Amino acid sequence: xxxxxxxxxxxxxxxxxxxxxxxxxxxxxxxxxxxxxxxxxxxxxxxxxxxxxxxxxxxxxxxxxxxxxxxxxxxxxxxxxxxxxxxxxxxxxxxxxxxxxxxxxxxxxxxxxxxxxxxxxxxxxxxxxxxxxxxxxxxxxxxxxxxxxxxxxxxxxxxxxxxxxxxxxxxxxxxxxxxxxxxxxxxxxxxxxxxxxxxxxxxxxxxxxxxxxxxxxxxxxxxxxxxxxxxxxxxxxxxxxxxxxxxxxxxxxxxxxxxxxxxxxxxxxxxxxxxxxxxxxxxxxxxxxxxxxxxxx
Amino acid sequence: xxxxxxxxxxxxxxxxxxxxxxxxxxxxxxxxxxxxxxxxxxxxxxxxxxxxxxxxxxxxxxxxxxxxxxxxxxxxxxxxxxxxxxxxxxxxxxxxxxxxxxxxxxxxxxxxxxxxxxxxxxxxxxxxxxxxxxxxxxxxxxxxxxxxxxxxxxxxxxxxxxxxxxxxxxxxxxxxxxxxxxxxxxxxxxxxxxxxxxxxxxxxxxxxxxxxxxxxxxxxxxxxxxxxxxxxxxxxxxxxxxxxxx
Numbered sequence: 001x002x003x004x005x006x007x008x009x010x011x012x013x014x015x016x017x018x019x020x021x022x023x024x025x026x027x028x029x030x031x032x033x034x035x036x037x038x039x040x041x042x043x044x045x046x047x048x049x050x051x052x053x054x055x056x057x058x059x060x061x062x063x064x065x066x067x068x069x070x071x072x073x074x075x076x077x078x079x080x081x082x083x084x085x086x087x088x089x090x091x092x093x094x095x096x097x098x099x100x101x102x103x104x105x106x107x108x109x110x111x112x113x114x115x116x117x118x119x120x121x122x123x124x125x126x127x128x129x130x131x132x133x134x135x136x137x138x139x140x141x142x143x144x145x146x147x148x149x150x151x152x153x154x155x156x157x158x159x160x161x162x163x164x165x166x167x168x169x170x171x172x173x174x175x176x177x178x179x180x181x182x183x184x185x186x187x188x189x190x191x192x193x194x195x196x197x198x199x200x201x202x203x204x205x206x207x208x209x210x211x212x213x214x215x216x217x218x219x220x221x222x223x224x225x226x227x228x229x230x231x232x233x234x235x236x237x238x239x240x241x242x243x244x245x246x247x248x249x250x251x252x253x254x255x256x257x258x259x260x261x262x263x264x265x266x267x268x269x270x271x272x273x274x275x276x277x278x279x280x281x282x283x284x285x286x287x288x289x290x291x292x293x294x295x296x297x
Numbered sequence: 298x299x300x301x302x303x304x305x306x307x308x309x310x311x312x313x314x315x316x317x318x319x320x321x322x323x324x325x326x327x328x329x330x331x332x333x334x335x336x337x338x339x340x341x342x343x344x345x346x347x348x349x350x351x352x353x354x355x356x357x358x359x360x361x362x363x364x365x366x367x368x369x370x371x372x373x374x375x376x377x378x379x380x381x382x383x384x385x386x387x388x389x390x391x392x393x394x395x396x397x398x399x400x401x402x403x404x405x406x407x408x409x410x411x412x413x414x415x416x417x418x419x420x421x422x423x424x425x426x427x428x429x430x431x432x433x434x435x436x437x438x439x440x441x442x443x444x445x446x447x448x449x450x451x452x453x454x455x456x457x458x459x460x461x462x463x464x465x466x467x468x469x470x471x472x473x474x475x476x477x478x479x480x481x482x483x484x485x486x487x488x489x490x491x492x493x494x495x496x497x498x499x500x501x502x503x504x505x506x507x508x509x510x511x512x513x514x515x516x517x518x519x520x521x522x523x524x525x526x527x528x529x530x531x532x533x534x535x536x537x538x539x540x541x542x543x
Contacts, residue, residue: 163401166394170387176349177385182373182402182450 004135010253011246012141015148016206018245020222021229022155023199025241028230029172030192031087033094037078037101038226039219041197045071045204046214047109050118060123068201074105075197079189087189102219109216117215126209144206151202152242155195159238164191228275234285243286300325300485301346301377301454306355308338308345315341316352316509323454328476328486330496332526333506339489340382342506343456346487347379348372360453374402376453380460382489384443388432392423392442395431399446416445419475437468444475448484455479456487461495473499493526 027035048067052058082101086093128139159165171178171188179185207222208214233244251274255267301323308316316338323329333339344350346357348369357365364372387395396416400409417424420441426434431442440460447455460476461469477499480486490496497503497517505513505524513524
């Protein structure tokens with residue numbers, strides 16, 4: 001049962017989930033905000049693919065870049081327009097605002113485009129399969145692994161080697177003290193939202209390509225996945241988010257293989273049982289935090 | 298020349314008034330102590346100056362410019378470094394990264410190495426610990442790192458909030474020696490201390506905060522002559538405090 005196909009599929013699912021959860025945790029780390037509008041950034045990028053690709057017929061690589069940029073822009077703007085004004089208030093104000101942003105974005109798309117799903121065209125490369133050491137694997141699954149690996153490496157270099165990255169890590173730990181160093185709060189928060197949008201947008205390409213369509217509530221499933229990954233891996237570090245994504249992918253695939261055919265439709269239920277067990281016995285997730293945190297405000 | 302001038306600083310935490318019109322001045326090159334018991338408003342005063350806490354009402358001028366409504370990062374950029382209470386070390390970042398962030402506002406590629414060397418001269422232990430995470434340092438080492446990090450900004454004014462808190466007597470001695478050394482190097486320092494006796498040994502002037510207001514100010518000798526420090530600290534209601542000389 002555990003063959004190369006399983007390994008590659010698990011890695012690809014884990015990669016996708018890791019991208020999703022990392023984007024959620026980056027904002028949480030800085031603002032201590034669980035951003036319920038995060039799924040909408042995935043959805044917006046999906047509509048970017050639809051608009052620039054299906055509607056305007058741009059080449060697929062241009063389409064993808066523009067779609068990701070759309071998610072980045074929307075993420076950045078939601079901070080500027082919605083979160084920044086309530087930032088100094090209670091954490092509850094931020095969370096409620098994120099629900100509002102989520103509903104607002106869904107309704108904008110419903111009104112401006114359509115409540116029904118739209119077809120997204122992706123290059124044929126995405127739907128091809130290759131035989132790889134005896135295993136039949138969709139090219140899409142290999143692509144997501146490569147793209148995630150590259151993104152994670154680049155991100156970790158940025159976080160480790162640049163002053164902005166250091167400031168981001170410092171701010172996740174002690175926001176006010178970071179400002180005392182002269183690091184502008186807005187810079188750190190905006191960067192978190194931009195990176196969050198970048199990850200959501202990139203994940204969206206692979207998420208949308210699975211169904212080849214996008215609708216106004218396409219964001220809810222990715223949000224849930226990011227959420228579960230974060231519960232499993234740990235909310236307090238980027239490593240936790242990535243670990244959580246991969247563990248989720250592994251458990252999900254293992255359930256798919258291990259459960260008898262009659263039970264396969266209960267896969268999600270089993271997954272939620274695991275989440276509940278985590279919340280009961282290891283609420284801080286697999287990767288524990290090693291330092292005290294502080295909230296902005 | 299007056300570097301920092303705080304006039305009528307009122308601050309509160311929600312409904313609780315913490316400062317009732319604090320006024321103080323720090324001249325360039327001076328070392329000033331702000332003394333008082335727990336809850337007198339010492340840290341609140343520093344936080345208000347640094348912009349971490351928005352004062353209810355105040356006039357704070359630094360080098361002739363009003364800074365009372367500025368953001369903390371803008372105030373840091375103008376040359377005020379606060380070494381916060383509890384040190385505020387970034388535990389998951391290395392000593393090197395802590396120092397690099399300290400230099401955020403002042404960074405110049407050609408000067409950075411020299412600044413580091415200058416800091417290592419004062420705190421040789423940090424050179425040894427350079428690549429270690431800040432969270433693994435001892436309390437005394439963390440305090441040195443916090444001061445060193447503030448120095449990396451080449452600040453015009455350093456504000457130290459309880460640098461001896463939680464340190465062993467030997468380490469406290471060492472930290473006070475270092476602060477006195479900074480002074481000799483020409484730094485302007487506003488020092489908040491519970492350990493009044495130690496602070497009075499090294500400062501030029503001191504302010505005594507009682508219940509959120511300045512009760513006395515003067516040289517250490519004045520203070521010792523007019524105020525019974527012990528009774529202030531140990532809550533003797535009959536403690537005599539003379540008029541604040543204007």
